[in-house]
Amino acid sequence: MTLSLVEVFGYCASALIAYSLTRSSILKLRWFNLFGSSSFCIYGIIIGAFPVALLNGFIAMTNVFFLRRILLHVEDNFAVLSVRRPSNYVDFFLDYHQKEINELFPRFLRRSHDQHREYFFLTEGTDVVGVVSGYRTADEGFIIDFDFVVPAYRDFRLGRFVIGEGREMVNKFHFAYLGAKADSVEHERYLQTLGFVPGPRGIWALPSDSDAANKGA
Template identity: 35%
Template sequence: MATELIGYVASALIVLSLAMSSVVRLRVISFVGSVTFVVYGLLIGAWPVVVTNAAIALINVWYLRKELGPRQDLGMVEVHREDPYLTDFLRTHLDDIHRSQPGFTTAHLDDVAFVLTRDGLPAGALLGRKDGRDLHVDLDYVMHAYRDSRIGRWLYADRAGALRGKGIRRVVAVADTDAHRRYLHAMGFARDGDRWVRDL
């Protein structure tokens, strides 16, 4: 009975992994499920189950290393605020944007606009208004599938030179949701009254 339970748990983990929209969570849960299946296969003496799931576990490790390793495949492309590509990206993802940043509107007159890319494909956007040496962020958004990919840390640390090159020395943001506040805190922002600030 305990052996069967291990098989059921492994199956449930694999099914759960397929329901994840986050690439990292999908890989982690799939890895745990495949390792559990390896144990199950060993217990019942089913070598095809062991070999197949050991291979799946290794594939998951390979992709997790790529996903969580040094970011060589991230990019940041400056665009005009009215760029049709950016406009379409924002329109397509507006509902998701409003879940964490409900105050965002496409009517903002931002003078700094970047499309964030992952493997050459759009993954997010950073929009804001420059005020002296400050960038007042109106939108800092990454698509759900890439939120575990450390794009934010890359943006505010490794790639901060792109913002400094525009004369920006401090980033200022306002957070209306707990999720956005947690994100800003994780990115190294410090609370300053009703706003969050981060020196570059």
């Protein structure tokens, strides 16, 4: 059986929609679903299946709506909250994600109860989607050595908003600067993606903060 180009196009559109549903990242799910539904809308028009075209056109517009909100209104979706330990919820979150935390931050759990350590919840709406932790420095900076988010939010938007170019932690908690310590190769790649550069004593910092971070380490 030989498939026509229109049929191949339809199968490809279907495959994109199916593939989108396997993405753990909400952003990737929306993008792939947008491409798939848009393509399937065109396919429906070509073959004259207008109910198919209308449904997928609606799905495509829905994806555009949510992508616009995700990409252009980050500050309306995400927040950073300081939390104190002992905290039942911090303990629950760390225990629930313990296996993955040990893979990404192999040294963290052994020192997670240090009395000088501070914790911050990363939230979307009222849902906790991540935890940041680290130490204050003598010159009012803050060094992060733990930055964990659940898989659906690992598209760097939250990281850029909180510790990257959005500087939400600096602005909200009035730190003089932020530095970071990488606990794994994956963490180093993450910091590089956010624009951090390595410096002396293993402290990573944004270029604008690098001198202060290295001085305060």
